[in-house]
Amino acid sequence: MIVWGKNLPQLRFGSLKRRIAVVYTALFTIVLAVVMVVVSANIERFGEQSASRDLAANARVFDEIIELRARQMRGSADVLSRDFGFREAVATSDRPTIASALRSLQSRSNTSAAFVVGLDGDLIGEEGQAYPEVESIWYQLDNGAEKGVIRLGDTLALAASSPIEAPDTIGWLVLAQPLDASEMARLADLAAVEVAARVAHAPELAGPLADAQLARVIEADDAARTLYHVTALPTLDDSVEPRLVLGHSLGTALAEYAGLKYLLALVALGGLLLVLVLGSRVARGVTGPLAKLDAAVRRFAAGEDVSLAIATQDEVGRLAASFNDMVVAIEERERKILHVGLHDGLTDLPNRKLFVEQLGQTLARLGPDERLFVAYCDLDDFKVVNDTLGHPAGDELLRQVASSLRCRSEFSHIARLGGDEFAVIIHERDPAADLVDTARLLKDCFDQDVTIDGQSAPTSASIGIAVAPGDGTDTTVLLKHADLALYRAKRDGKATFHFFEQSLDEQARRRREMELDLRLAIKDGGFELHFQPLYSLTHERLQGFEALIRWNHPTRGTISPAEFIPLAEETGLILQVGEWVVREACHIASGWPEDISVAVNISPKQFTYPGLSTTILQALTNSGLPPQRLELEITESVFIADVEHTLSTLHSLRNLGVRISLDDFGTGYSSLSYLRQFPFDKIKIDQSFVRDLAQQGNNAHAVIRAITTLADALSMETLAEGVEDEQQCRILREEGCGSIQGYLLSRPVRAHVVQEMLAPRDRRHALGAM
Amino acid sequence: MAQRGEQFVPGTLVVAKGSTVAFPNLDRVRHSIYSFSKPARFEIDLYGRDQTRSHSFPVSGSVKLGCKIHDEMRGYIRVVDTPHAGKSDANGYVQLTGVPTGGARITVWHPQLRAPGGEIGRSVTISGGSNRHVMKVTLR
Numbered sequence: 013m014i015v016w017g018k019n020l021p022q023l024r025f026g027s028l029k030r031r032i033a034v035v036y037t038a039l040f041t042i043v044l045a046v047v048m049v050v051v052s053a054n055i056e057r058f059g060e061q062s063a064s065r066d067l068a069a070n071a072r073v074f075d076e077i078i079e080l081r082a083r084q085m086r087g088s089a090d091v092l093s094r095d096f097g098f099r100e101a102v103a104t105s106d107r108p109t110i111a112s113a114l115r116s117l118q119s120r121s122n123t124s125a126a127f128v129v130g131l132d133g134d135l136i137g138e139e140g141q142a143y144p145e146v147e148s149i150w151y152q153l154d155n156g157a158e159k160g161v162i163r164l165g166d167t168l169a170l171a172a173s174s175p176i177e178a179p180d181t182i183g184w185l186v187l188a189q190p191l192d193a194s195e196m197a198r199l200a201d202l203a204a205v206e207v208a209a210r211v212a213h214a215p216e217l218a219g220p221l222a223d224a225q226l227a228r229v230i231e232a233d234d235a236a237r238t239l240y241h242v243t244a245l246p247t248l249d250d251s252v253e254p255r256l257v258l259g260h261s262l263g264t265a266l267a268e269y270a271g272l273k274y275l276l277a278l279v280a281l282g283g284l285l286l287v288l289v290l291g292s293r294v295a296r297g298v299t300g301p302l303a304k305l306d307a308a309v310r311r312f313a314a315g316e317d318v319s320l321a322i323a324t325q326d327e328v329g330r331l332a333a334s335f336n337d338m339v340v341a342i343e344e345r346e347r348k349i350l351h352v353g354l355h356d357g358l359t360d361l362p363n364r365k366l367f368v369e370q371l372g373q374t375l376a377r378l379g380p381d382e383r384l385f386v387a388y389c390d391l392d393d394f395k396v397v398n399d400t401l402g403h404p405a406g407d408e409l410l411r412q413v414a415s416s417l418r419c420r421s422e423f424s425h426i427a428r429l430g431g432d433e434f435a436v437i438i439h440e441r442d443p444a445a446d447l448v449d450t451a452r453l454l455k456d457c458f459d460q461d462v463t464i465d466g467q468s469a470p471t472s473a474s475i476g477i478a479v480a481p482g483d484g485t486d487t488t489v490l491l492k493h494a495d496l497a498l499y500r501a502k503r504d505g506k507a508t509f510h511f512f513e514q515s516l517d518e519q520a521r522r523r524r525e526m527e528l529d530l531r532l533a534i535k536d537g538g539f540e541l542h543f544q545p546l547y548s549l550t551h552e553r554l555q556g557f558e559a560l561i562r563w564n565h566p567t568r569g570t571i572s573p574a575e576f577i578p579l580a581e582e583t584g585l586i587l588q589v590g591e592w593v594v595r596e597a598c599h600i601a602s603g604w605p606e607d608i609s610v611a612v613n614i615s616p617k618q619f620t621y622p623g624l625s626t627t628i629l630q631a632l633t634n635s636g637l638p639p640q641r642l643e644l645e646i647t648e649s650v651f652i653a654d655v656e657h658t659l660s661t662l663h664s665l666r667n668l669g670v671r672i673s674l675d676d677f678g679t680g681y682s683s684l685s686y687l688r689q690f691p692f693d694k695i696k697i698d699q700s701f702v703r704d705l706a707q708q709g710n711n712a713h714a715v716i717r718a719i720t721t722l723a724d725a726l727s728m729e730t731l732a733e734g735v736e737d738e739q740q741c742r743i744l745r746e747e748g749c750g751s752i753q754g755y756l757l758s759r760p761v762r763a764h765v766v767q768e769m770l771a772p773r774d775r776r777h778a779l780g781a782m
Numbered sequence: 783m784a785q786r787g788e789q790f791v792p793g794t795l796v797v798a799k800g801s802t803v804a805f806p807n808l809d810r811v812r813h814s815i816y817s818f819s820k821p822a823r824f825e826i827d828l829y830g831r832d833q834t835r836s837h838s839f840p841v842s843g844s845v846k847l848g849c850k851i852h853d854e855m856r857g858y859i860r861v862v863d864t865p866h867a868g869k870s871d872a873n874g875y876v877q878l879t880g881v882p883t884g885g886a887r888i889t890v891w892h893p894q895l896r897a898p899g900g901e902i903g904r905s906v907t908i909s910g911g912s913n914r915h916v917m918k919v920t921l922r
Contacts, residue, residue, distance in 0.1 A: 096850055103818030178818050179848030179856050180893065 028302060032295035033288070040287045044280045051276060055269050063239055063265040064229040066205045071227070071241045071258050074209060077199050078245065078256070082159035082172045085187040088121030089174035093185040102128055102136075103178040110136050114185075123187045125164055128176065129153055130183040142166075148251040153184045160248035161211065167192055168211050171248045186248075207258045211245060214253035221257060237262035301328040305335060312339060356428040358407055359414035367427030367435055372487045374424060374437060375480060384480035385438035385450055386490050388498040389458060389473045392506040394432035397469060405464045412462045413471065420457060422450075434473075435494075451477055451509045459507060472507035474498060483512045496520050527583055529565065530576060534588050539563055541596050542760035545769070546611065546731060548751045549744065554769070555751055556609035556643065559597040560760045561589070581617050590618045591627050598635035598642060600763050604770060611643040613675065616650045620657075625664045632668070639669030645696065647675045651686055662690050673731070678719065687726060695723050697749070699734025705743050713747060720748040783847065783857055785813050790847060790857030792869075794893070799842045799863045806834040814850040821845055821861055844891060844900060858893045883908045888915055894922040 025031040092098050092113060101109035114126040114137065127137030131154075135146045142165030149162060159172040169188040175181045189195060191211040200209045217224075224230050224242045232238045238259050245254040301323070308318045318339060320332040354366035362370065371386065378384055391413065398406040410432070417426045417434065425437040438450055458473035476498025484490045493512040499520075501510035533539060543557035563571040580586040594612055601610035618624055632639055644665060650658050662672060673694035674686070678701055687695075697719055704712035716732070723730045732744050735754030744752055761769075784791045786808040797803055807813055807829055815826040815835070821843030826835045828851075839845065839861040847857035860867070870876040886908045891901035897919075906915055 094853065100818060104823075177848075177853060178846070179853065180846055182818075 027299065029292070029295040029299040032298060033292045036291035036294070037284070037288055040291075041284060044283060048276060048280055052273050055272055055276075056266065059266045059269040060231075060262060063260055063262050066265075067207065067229050067239050067241045067258060067260045068227075070203045070205060070207050070260070071243050071256070073203055074199065074207075074256060074258060075243065077202050078170060079159075081189070081199070082170055085121060085123060085170070085172035085189065086158055086174060088117065088123070089126075089172055089185045089187045092117045093174035093176045098185075099176055099178045099182075102130070102176050102183055105134075107136055111138055114138065117185075117187070121187060123189045125169065125186075125188040125190075127186050127188075128183050129173075129186060131181060132183075134183075144249050145251065148249050149186075152248045152250060153186075157246070157248050160246040161191070161252055161254035162186075162188055162247075162249040163213075163252050164188055164190055168213065168252060168254055173248065205260065206264070207260050209259075210257050212255050212257055214255050217242070217255060217257070221255075231262065236264070237266075298328075301332065305331060308335065312342075317343075356430075359411055359428050361414050361418075361434075362425065362427040364427065364429045364435075367425065367429065367437075368487055368491070370425045370427075371437060371490065374439060375485060375487060375490075378439075378480065378485075379441075381443040383440040383443070383447070383482070384490075385436075385440055385447055386478045386480065386494045387436045387438075387451070387454055387509075388429070388476040388491075388494040389434040389436065389454070390475075390498055390502065391432035391434075391458070392472045392474060401464060401467070401469070405469075408464050409462055409469065409471065412464075413458065416457055416460065420453075422453065447477075447479060447511075451475065451511070455507070455509050474501040474506055475509035476501050476512070477509060478512040493517065523579060526576060526579055527585075530563075530580060530583070530585055530589075533563060533565075534585060534592070538565070539589070539592060539596075540762070541593065541600065542762060543600075543610075543766050544753060544760040545757050546751055546753050547757050549741075550750050554608065556611060556641075557601075557766060558611040558613075558645070558753065558760075559593060559600075560613075561593055562760075577615070581615060584617070586615050586617045587621050590615055591631075594628055595631045595634065598631040598637045600766075601641060602635040602637040604766070606638075606641075608770065609641040609643055609671070610637075611645050611673065613645045614650075616647065616652075619646070619650045619661055620654075624661060625668065628665065628670065629668055632670075640671060643671040643673055643694070645673050645675040648677075648679075648686060655689070659690060673729075676733075678715070684722075687722070687728075691726070692728055694729040694731055694750075695719065696753075697730060697732045699732075699754070702732050702734045702736075702740055702744070702754070705740050706737070713743065716744065716747040716749060720750075723750075724748065783859065784808050785815075785849070785855070788849075788852050788855055790855060793856065794858045794860070794869060796860045796862060796867050796869050797839060798865070798867075799861050800838065800840050801861070802836050802838040803859060804834050804836040807831055811852075813852065813855075815847055815857075816850055817845050817847050819843065819845040822859075825850075844893075846893070856893070860891055881908050881913075883910055888917065890917050890919055892919060892921060896920040896922055 025034065095113075098110070098113050100106075101113065110128055114128070118124070118126045125137070125141060125143070127135055127141075127143055129135050129146060129150060133146050133150055135143055137143050144162045144164065152160065153173055153175075157173065159170070161168050162171040163169070167190040169190040171186050171188040173184045173186045176183045176185055193210070196209045196211065200207055203209075220230055220232055221240055221242055224240065227241070227243055229239050229241050232240060239262050241258040241260075243256045243258075245256050247254050304320065305328075308320050311318045319336050322329050322332045322336075354363060354369075355361065356363045371384075374384060391409075394406065394409070397409055410428070413434065414426070414428060417423060417436065422438055423436050424439040427435045429435050436454060438454075440447065440450065455473070455475055458471055458475075461468045461470050463469075476494045476496065478484065478490045478493035478497060480490055483493045493516075496516040496519075497510045497512040500516050501508050504510060529538075540562045541559045542562050543559055545557055546555045547553075548555040561573050561577075563573075563576055565571050577586070577589075580589050597610045597612045601608070604610075614624070628642070628644075631637075632642065646662075666672060671693040672690075673696055674692045675696045676698045677695045678698045697716065701712055701715055701719075705716070720730050729750045730748075731751040731753060732740075732749050733753050735741055735744065735752040735756045737756055740754075741752055741756055758769075783795055783803055784806045788809060788811070791808075795803065805813075805815055805826065808831075810831055812828045812830045814828045817824055821841040822837065822839050822845045824837055826837070829835055839859065842861045842863040845859040845861060847855075847859065849855040866878045866881045868876040868878055884907065885905065887903055887905050889901050889903040891899075893900060895901060902917065902919060904915070904917060906913070
C-alpha cells in the first residue's frame with residue numbers, strides 16, 4: 013500500500029489555494045501525458061497498419077493493372093494471330109511478310125517487342141532486337157500460358173501470347189512491353205496511393221526483400237521506414253522468377269498523422285491552460301471562504317467582535333455557522349468567567365476587586381457638593397452562628413443579609429468582601445443630608461432577625477464609615493479609613509457604627525509603629541521581668557513571686573503590658589513573648605531558694621498553640637527549676653474557645669508537675685463549672701473584691717468568705733490580689749484567705765531586688781520593712 | 783470429306799497417294815477450305831450449300847485442313863503410299879489385312895500425337911497369320 017503523504021515529498025505551499033491548483037494541474041498533466049502517449053502510440057500503430065493495408069490493397073490493384081495490360085496486349089496479339097494472311101505467312105515461313113506484320117502490330121498495340129515462336133522452336137522477329145531464349149519460353153507457350161513476364165535482354169518485360177493456328181497451332185505470336193522504370197511509373201500512377209513499383213527477378217532481390225514472404229507487408233530497416241510488398245507475377249519465361257515489388261514510405265504516410273499529433277498536443281496544451289485557469293478558480297472558490305475564516309479567527313483572537321456571513325449551505329457554510337456559534341459561546345463563557353472573577357460565589361454580590369473598581373469609578377464621577385458614603389460592615393458573632401448552627405446555616409445567613417442589602421435602592425453599590433464582611437457605597441447628592449441618618453438606616457438593615465432552618469437568629473453588624481471627599485478622595489485611602497472606623501466600632505462594642513476620625517488614623521499609625529518596635533524588642537531582648545511577692549498568710553512567710561513583663565522602649569521608656577500585650581495577642585507575637593517570659597522566669601527562679609516559687613501568666617492565645625507544653629518543659633529542663641516551683645496563671649477566658657482542648661492542655665501541663673492557678677477569679681462567667689472540671693491548685697481572687705473590702709455596708713466579706721469556703725471544699729489554695737493596706741490584709745486573714753499579693757507587700761521589683769529580699773538573714777523582716 | 787454442322791465429316795481420312803478427295807458442303811453456310819501442309823498446299827474459295835469441290839493428293843503425307851472463316855473446323859487427310867493402312871476405331875484398334883510376311887515398319891499417326899510430325903514408327907517382322915502389335919502413344 014502506498015502511503016501518499018509518506019512516499020511523496022512533502023511540498024510546502026504557502027496557501028491551500030496554490031496547493032489545490034498545483035495538485036490539480038499536476039494530476040491533469042499526468043493524465044494528459046498518459047493519454048498523449050497512448051494516443052500517439054496508437055496513431056502511429058494505426059498509421060502503420062493503415063499504410064500496410066493500403067500497400068496490400070495496392071498490390072492487388074497492381075496485379076489487376078498488370079493483368080489488364082496483359083489482356084490488352086493479348087487482345088492485340090489475337091487480332092494478328094487470327095489474320096489468315098499472317099497465318100499463311102507463318103505457315104509458309106514467309107519471314108519478310110511476318111516481320112512487316114509484326115512491325116505493324118507493334119505500332120498498333122503500342123508495344124516494344126513482337127515476335128513469333130514457331131512450334132518447331134523457330135523464333136521470328138525483327139533483326140537487332142533482343143529476344144528471350146526460345147528454350148525458356150517454348151514450354152510455357154506449349155503449356156498454354158497466355159501471359160507472363162519474359163526477359164528481353166537486360167530488362168524484364170510483360171508479355172502476352174496468342175497461338176497461331178493453321179488450323180492446328182503452328183506457333184505463337186508474342187507481344188512484350190518492358191517493365192522498365194518509366195512503364196512502372198506509368199502504372200503506379202493508376203494506383204490509389206503513392207507507391208514505388210518495380211519488377212525484378214527474384215534472385216536479384218537484395219536485403220530484406222530476398223527472403224521476404226510473398227504477399228506480405230514487411231518493413232525495411234532504413235531511415236524512411238519503407239514498407240515493401242512482394243508478389244509473384246506469372247511468368248512466360250522459365251529463366252525468370254518475376255517479383256512485383258511495391259514500396260511505400262511509412263515515414264511519408266506517418267507524416268500525415270504527425271499533423272494529427274500536433275493537433276492533439278495543441279488540444280492538450282489548451283486543456284492544460286483551461287485546467288490551470290479553472291483549477292485556480294475552483295481553488296479560489298474553496299479557499300476563499302477558508303481565508304475569510306482564517307482572517308476572522310485572527311481578528312477574533314485579537315479581541316475583535318466578529319461574525320461571518322453564511323453564504324452557502326455546504327461544509328464551508330456550516331463551518332462559518334459553527335464559528336459564529338463558537339464566538340458567541342466563547343463570549344458567553346468569557347462573560348461568565350469575568351463574572352465569577354468579580355463576584356462572590358455565595359451571594360453573587362460583587363467581590364472586593366469589583367467593589368474597588370466601582371468605588372474608583374464612582375469617585376471619579378463625584379460632583380461638587382456631593383458626598384460618597386463608604387461603609388465596611390462586619391457581622392457580629394458570625395463565628396458563633398457558624399459554630400453553633402453549622403456552616404450551611406452561616407452561608408444562609410450571609411445570603412439573607414445580602415438579599416436584604418440588595419433591597420435598598422439607596423445603596424449605589426453593595427459588595428461582599430469576604431467572610432462576614434460587607435461593603436456599601438451610598439452616593440449622597442444632597443449636601444444638607446445628615447449622614448448619621450444614613451448610617452442608622454444601614455445599621456437597621458443588619459439589625460434584623462434572620463430565620464434559618466426555622467430558628468430565629470438575631471443579627472447585627474459593626475460598621476465603619478468613611479466619607480468622600482472629606483475622609484479622602486483616593487480609593488485606597490477611603491477604604492483604609494473605613495476599615496479603621498470599623499476597627500474602632502468593634503472596639504466600641506457590637507451593633508454600632510463609627511465614622512472615621514483623624515485620631516483613628518493616628519492610633520492606627522502608632523499601633524503599627526508599636527508592632528514594629530515589638531518585633532525589634534523580641535529580636536533584641538528589650539523586655540525585662542519584674543517580680544511581685546506572694547505572701548502566705550497561713551505560713552506567714554514569703555511564698556513566691558509573680559513574674560510580670562516590662563518593656564523598656566528605647567524612646568518611650570517603660571511600657572505597661574496592658575498597652576502592648578493586646579497588640580501582641582492580636583498580631584500573634586504573644587507566642588514569642590510568652591515563651592521568652594517562661595524561659596526567663598524559670599532561669600531567674602532557678603537561682604532562688606528551694607521554697608520560693610515563680611508564677612507566670614499564660615495568655616489564652618498561647619493555649620491555642622499546640623507547643624505550649626513543650627516550651628514549658630524545655631524552659632524547666634534548661635533552667636533546672638523543679639516543676640512544682642513553677643506556677644502557671646491562666647484566666648477563665650481560655651475555656652471560651654474550646655473546653656475540651658483546654659482541659660487536655662491543662663492536664664498535660666499538670667502532668668509535667670507544674671502548678672496551675674486560676675487568675676482574676678470572679679470577674680468572668682460561671683467559674684464554678686470550670687472549678688469542677690479542672691482541679692486548680694490555686695484560685696486568685698480578683699482585686700476588685702479586695703478593693704471593696706474597705707468600704708462599709710457591702711457584702712465583700714461574704715463574697716471572700718464564700719470563695720475561700722468553696723476553695724477549701726475543693727482543696728484549692730486562695731490568694732487575694734491588689735492588697736494595699738493592713739485593714740484589707742486583716743479581713744482577708746479573718747475570712748480564711750491563704751495568701752496575699754499587692755502593694756502592701758511590694759510593688760513589682762527587678763530581679764536583683766528580689767535577690768536582696770531573699771537575703772538569708774530574715775525574709776519576713778525584709779518584707780515587713782517595706 | 784464433307785462439311786456438316788461446321789465440322790469436317792469424317793474428321794480424319796486415310797487415302798491412297800494420287801486419290802482425289804471431294805469436299806461436299808452439306809451445311810447451310812459457306813466454307814472456304816485451305817491447307818498449308820507441305821504434301822498438299824491448296825485453297826478452295828468459298829462455295830455454298832450442296833456444292834462440291836475436289837482436290838487430288840499426289841504426294842503422301844499429312845494434310846491439315848481448315849476453313850478460312852470457321853477457325854474451329856479441323857480436318858485431317860493422311861495420304862499414304864501403301865495399301866496397308868487404316869483408321870483406328872474409337873478404341874484405337876485397327877486391323878490391316880494382306881500384309882506380306884517379313885520385315886515391315888508400322889507407323890502410327892494422330893493429329894495430336896506428341897512427336898515430330900505427329901507420328902511414331904516401329905520396325906516389325908510380320909509372321910504368317912495374325913500379328914498383334916501394341917504401340918503406346920502420347921497425345922497432346
